[in-house]
Amino acid sequence: MGFLDAIKRWQLTRQGLSSGRKRRVYSANPAIQALEESLAVKLGLYATFAVASVVLILKSDTTGPADDALKRALYGFTLALAALAMFHANSQFLCRRNSRVILVLGGMLVHLAFCGLIMKLAHADDTLEVFHYLLVPFALAPMLHSILLGRAVGTFSAIYVSLIGSLLVPASDMLGFLTLSLVSGLAAVLLTVQVRKRGQLLRAGIFIGIVTLILAIVWGRLDLCSCFGDDAVNHLEIFALGSVAALGTAVFAALFVSGLLPIFEGLFQLTTDTSWLELSDLNHKLLRQMQLEAPGTFHHSLVVASLAEAAAEKIGANALMCRVCSYFHDVGKLKKPVYFIENLHDGVENPHDGLTPTMSALVIIAHVKDGVDIAMKHKLNPRIINVIQEHHGDSLVYFFYRRAQEQKKTELDKVERGLENPEDLPHVDEKNFRYPGQRPSTRESGIIALADMVESASRSLRKPTLAKIRAMIEELVRSKVNDGQLDECPLTIKELAIVKDSFAGTLRSMLHARIDYPKEEERPPAPNKRGDSTRTPFPEADAATKGLLSSRTPSPA
Numbered sequence: 001m002g003f004l005d006a007i008k009r010w011q012l013t014r015q016g017l018s019s020g021r022k023r024r025v026y027s028a029n030p031a032i033q034a035l036e037e038s039l040a041v042k043l044g045l046y047a048t049f050a051v052a053s054v055v056l057i058l059k060s061d062t063t064g065p066a067d068d069a070l071k072r073a074l075y076g077f078t079l080a081l082a083a084l085a086m087f088h089a090n091s092q093f094l095c096r097r098n099s100r101v102i103l104v105l106g107g108m109l110v111h112l113a114f115c116g117l118i119m120k121l122a123h124a125d126d127t128l129e130v131f132h133y134l135l136v137p138f139a140l141a142p143m144l145h146s147i148l149l150g151r152a153v154g155t156f157s158a159i160y161v162s163l164i165g166s167l168l169v170p171a172s173d174m175l176g177f178l179t180l181s182l183v184s185g186l187a188a189v190l191l192t193v194q195v196r197k198r199g200q201l202l203r204a205g206i207f208i209g210i211v212t213l214i215l216a217i218v219w220g221r222l223d224l225c226s227c228f229g230d231d232a233v234n235h236l237e238i239f240a241l242g243s244v245a246a247l248g249t250a251v252f253a254a255l256f257v258s259g260l261l262p263i264f265e266g267l268f269q270l271t272t273d274t275s276w277l278e279l280s281d282l283n284h285k286l287l288r289q290m291q292l293e294a295p296g297t298f299h300h301s302l303v304v305a306s307l308a309e310a311a312a313e314k315i316g317a318n319a320l321m322c323r324v325c326s327y328f329h330d331v332g333k334l335k336k337p338v339y340f341i342e343n344l345h346d347g348v349e350n351p352h353d354g355l356t357p358t359m360s361a362l363v364i365i366a367h368v369k370d371g372v373d374i375a376m377k378h379k380l381n382p383r384i385i386n387v388i389q390e391h392h393g394d395s396l397v398y399f400f401y402r403r404a405q406e407q408k409k410t411e412l413d414k415v416e417r418g419l420e421n422p423e424d425l426p427h428v429d430e431k432n433f434r435y436p437g438q439r440p441s442t443r444e445s446g447i448i449a450l451a452d453m454v455e456s457a458s459r460s461l462r463k464p465t466l467a468k469i470r471a472m473i474e475e476l477v478r479s480k481v482n483d484g485q486l487d488e489c490p491l492t493i494k495e496l497a498i499v500k501d502s503f504a505g506t507l508r509s510m511l512h513a514r515i516d517y518p519k520e521e522e523r524p525p526a527p528n529k530r531g532d533s534t535r536t537p538f539p540e541a542d543a544a545t546k547g548l549l550s551s552r553t554p555s556p557a
Helices: 002-014 030-037 039-058 066-089 098-124 140-149 151-168 171-191 198-218 232-268 273-279 285-293 295-315 319-328 357-377 382-390 398-416 443-458 466-482 493-510 539-552
Strands: none
Touching: 030 098, 039 066, 039 098, 039 151, 066 098, 066 151, 098 140, 098 151, 098 232, 140 151, 140 171, 140 198, 140 232, 151 171, 171 198, 198 232, 273 319, 285 295, 285 319, 295 319, 295 443, 295 493, 319 382, 319 443, 357 382, 357 398, 382 443, 443 466, 443 493, 466 493
């Protein structure tokens, strides 16, 4: 099909009917998509996780008879099945794609492998035996999953790596390991809920190390009291090494995760808040081009970003994503900026005046496809491309559709009077005036679609008041809902109400009235110290003038 398409484009190019270029189309690879959604692949990953967990337990360096090892393996297999059942039951909220399953279950296995390896090394060296638990990176998997996939996945990871990991240690140490691992893992999740800068990960690692150290002291893993008794020097050295181990391991885990984040974001098509913050730089090449070539669209995008970000924060959606995607959502207007009213200067003729409504609608609708084309050319984030595709859904370009109907009605009147041929009546098809879709499929995309519509409509308000703004927002959102544009969006009715209130508050602060200052000739003159009201109303200007004149006056000497 691709070869045939190329031949057709070549023929059209020779006839002067095509530029020979093919518009970029953003769509997932069918083969990869099939693997992502395959139930058989998911079940295979589940089986691999359960078997690998049993193997790690059997190879752990725990002393005891063979029967004890088999019991541990059976316990581990049961816990692995429980973890998989919980994961699958919540997969629609956690990770519906098989690549995310690999990330979660693979991360947990790597975490458990680290634990088993460190335990073996600690048992082989008597000097590490005293504080070997403090060398285990308890925060590794929970921190990674919390940053990449959210608090729920991080908590799931912290619980089950602690339960399964406790089977890797001797029975006498099982409870201590479980407690330390669980508390440290949950602390990692709580401290990395909203990481926007790399430095926050280092700070989180230090706090996790402190938590681990305090727990080790409280539960007797490190004996602080012995540092003040007999053989204080030896105990103090052990305590210092244990403290360094606890802090160093936690900091190492944080730095290790920080280094892995860019790799995992690229492999699994994820975007963290840190990356969104980096993408929000207004010096991006496309945004700079928009400032120069389409300043009205650029300003519109900034306002939409403010509206969407504030609303997203109110309902717990990804506010940074809303801000960045809003910056780029209308980037397709760079192809024909003068065809959009916000970029027209005073006195410039509107190019739509010389076009038919159908042609005008085609130009307006094309900015979505042009935006996808430009975004793919500049390798923008896939979630930005999704928002560009979805921010208009398959809604109607109502202004030009109505103009086309009016023109048809005028032509129909001429036909009735015998002035026109009925065959010359223009055909008005609603499909020609609708965007190609897709409809918003995420909360963030839905918020941006509503913010885009509300910001554009707010420009037509005269003497805006809070009541007028609220009425306008209510009418616009209701029209979107009635048209089915939010049918695929997970925004609830309650969240929509919060979003509307947020829009009203933000617009009210943006469209507030200013004090009407009197003109210069209407301002009363300021009296001087002598009561002379004929002096300039700006005393400081008088003083400067006086100083200037006095500096030019010859000195008596």
